[in-house]
Structure formats: C-alpha cells, structure tokens
Amino acid sequence: MECLKKGSFCIILKPDRPFCFARPHSGDSNRFESEDFIPGAAIRAALARNMKTGGKLEQYFHKLYIRHAFASPENNIGQIRPFVIPLSFVVDHNDEFRDACLQSKPGLLNGDAPTFLPDWKDKHYPQVFEFLQQQPPKQEQEKLERQVVVHTAIDSHSGRSLEKGLFTLETIEPDNYCWHSEVHFDDHDINESDKIEVLNELDSLFQQGLSALGKTNACATVSYAATTLTAKTFCEQWEVISETPDNTLVLILQTPALLLPDLEGLHSSNSDATLLEKYRQSWKVLSQDSLELSHFYAQQHLAGGSYMQKRFWADKDDYYPEILTNAGSVFVFHLKQDKLEIAQTQLKKWLKTGLPQHGDQHLGQHWETNPYIAANGYGEIRIRPKQWVEKQVKPGEWDDC
Incomplete structure (x- = not known):
C-alpha cells in the first residue's frame, strides 16, 4: 500500500x-x-x-x-x-454546546452555570458528534x-x-x-x-x-x-497558533497519559494550586521549557491493582497505584517567543508518536515495567482545530466567579 x-x-x-x-x-x-x-x-x-x-x-x-x-x-x-470529546466542552441553558477552553477561571455562561461533560444527558451528544464530523448511528x-x-x-x-x-x-x-x-x-x-x-x-x-x-x-x-495528521495539516495549525494572542496553544489528550510522576504534596482534595503547579512542572520538562501552562480542564483516575502489581511490578518492595490523566483533558499554553522552534519540533514529534515518559519516571520506559508508554497508545494528543473557534465562548458571555 x-x-x-x-x-x-x-x-x-x-x-x-x-x-x-x-x-x-x-x-x-x-x-x-x-x-x-x-x-x-x-x-x-x-x-x-x-x-x-x-x-x-x-x-x-x-x-x-x-x-x-x-x-x-x-x-x-x-x-x-473519532475525536475524543474535550472536557472543556460545556452546554448552556439552551442545550447548545460551547468550548470554554480559553476560560481560566470557573464562571457563569450567559448568567447560568454551564453543564460539563460528566453531567451531560443523551440529548446533548448528537450535536457534538455532528460538529466533530463523527457520524452517530442512524438507527x-x-x-x-x-x-x-x-x-x-x-x-x-x-x-x-x-x-x-x-x-x-x-x-x-x-x-x-x-x-x-x-x-x-x-x-x-x-x-x-x-x-x-x-x-x-x-x-x-x-x-x-x-x-x-x-x-x-x-x-x-x-x-x-491514509487519514493521519500530515505535515501540511500541522503547518496550517501552526500558522493559526502563531497568529493568536500570546501564541496560545490548546492540546487535547486522546488517550490517558502518565503526566504526574511526582505526587509529593498532592492531596486528594483542596489541591487546585498544587495540581496546577505539578502539571506546569511536568509540561515544562516534556516541552524543554518551550511551553508555559496557563490552565487546564482535566480529570484523573487511579490505575493499578493486584494484577498490575504482579504483572509489571512484582520485583518492587513497595506498591503504589499510578495517577493517569484522562482522555479528553485539555491543556492551554502560552508559547515562549524565544523557544518557538523548540516547541514546533516537540509538537511535531508528539503528534506522531505521543507524549514521552519523564526521564526520571520510576516505571521506566520499557513495556515490561511500564504499560503506559506511548508505543502502547498512551499519551496521544491533538491540537485544537482552527474551525473550533466558532464554538468558542465569546467575550462578555463568561462571568468569572
């Protein structure tokens, strides 16, 4: 072929x-x-x-x-x-969906609390599938x-x-x-x-x-x-990114990723500022300090259990579950002007092979000890398409709380 x-x-x-x-x-x-x-x-x-x-x-x-x-x-x-539905997609009081990815603080959409993806009903999905050019079943x-x-x-x-x-x-x-x-x-x-x-x-x-x-x-x-992301498509996306204020970049996880290797000081509740700082440190390392994380819309889940411990980590004295960042999580960055070339190189690589493991990741980078490597499909990302701007929350529609 x-x-x-x-x-x-x-x-x-x-x-x-x-x-x-x-x-x-x-x-x-x-x-x-x-x-x-x-x-x-x-x-x-x-x-x-x-x-x-x-x-x-x-x-x-x-x-x-x-x-x-x-x-x-x-x-x-x-x-x-298929494109995973981003966690920044919300539904307003008229059941119309919008993209709130550029909103860095919680707020009201046209005076009402927006409905986020975990609380959607069946009626909310068809319009999103149509927008993503993903045909829902007809019958x-x-x-x-x-x-x-x-x-x-x-x-x-x-x-x-x-x-x-x-x-x-x-x-x-x-x-x-x-x-x-x-x-x-x-x-x-x-x-x-x-x-x-x-x-x-x-x-x-x-x-x-x-x-x-x-x-x-x-x-x-x-x-x-032959429907993978081509170099031409990336160049078109990069051109749009370069024209946005503050060189804003929006990345969307398509599959779970191991983005939090260091959990010290991260508590189960009331850790918003700490979690943001942990993600900032993680992306700083992955991007070679070319991306500055502004904010995110993300969920996490614990991964592990007796099978995973016996299958991958039987030789370790201590066992701890891993925290994976869920598919659909959205991260909004500002590109550093003096490191645009580095950012472009990293993004091209990530789009092709997924996010790499951190160098000091305790699970290592081999499939025998780490099932969450990019070669197995984890850490897949996409850049927010330029046509999504039409669904973006407009100035004046969002009131920070």
Missing part, C-alpha cells in the same frame, strides 16, 4: 466476534467489563506473536507506535478517526451494544468445572462498527532499505489479520486508510 511508505498510516479493524478488553475491577469481582476501544498494546501483542524471528521488524519493534483503536460506525464514509439497533456471557472456569488438571468458578464477560458486539487506529514507525537513524523491509513485514502481518485479541480470542481483518 502506498500509505505505508510514509511510515504513518491509519488501520481499520473489523473483529469477527464480540471482544472483551477488561476494565480494572476489584479482586473479588467475577465480572469482566470491556473497554469500548481496542488497546494499542493488544494490537502490538498480536503482531509480536506472529512476526518473523530475527527479522527487521523484530529488531526495530520498539520504534513501532500503535494507538488505541476507537469505534466508528461502518457508515463513516470519510473514514475519519437505534446500530448503537454499540454490550453482550453478557456467563462462563465456568475449568480445572486444568481434572478438566472439570471449578467450584465457585462462574464468571461473566461483558463483551462489545462489533456489528455495524469498525475500529480505527494509527500506526507510526519512527524511522530516525534507520536506513531506507531496513525501513522498507520493516514496513513490508508489517504489511504482511496486517494482510493476515490479527488474532487472539482480548479474553474472547477475537480475530480481526485489517484495512488501510
């Missing part, structure tokens, strides 16, 4: 059966609820199982970045990869459905059912949907012949399809769509 030659391309997955990539759950629960996306790590694992031993792909596998595959209706004619039966299946654990020695071995899988039904992911191969310091060989091996694996996905061992066919 022509799109593979650039090393950055979009793949479309079509699972052959209901699948389950279980969300974190308590150790005493026998119910496994699936995420509605296919993790980048699962796609990489499917490739690793079948790639040629001693081949170029195996040699450079650490340079392969695969993003989470997001669900999209099969009637998505433009094959647009009720086309909506992403979940299916509950009951299983019995089997004793590996006797072949009989285990006592108290019942468990349930809440799976995703793939009918009427496909899943869009992006693949990026970092060809820095790799000669052209090796790059071609890597991409040929990758193409061969995708042509075979992916297997053993999730708890149901689903298989998926793979097709291509």
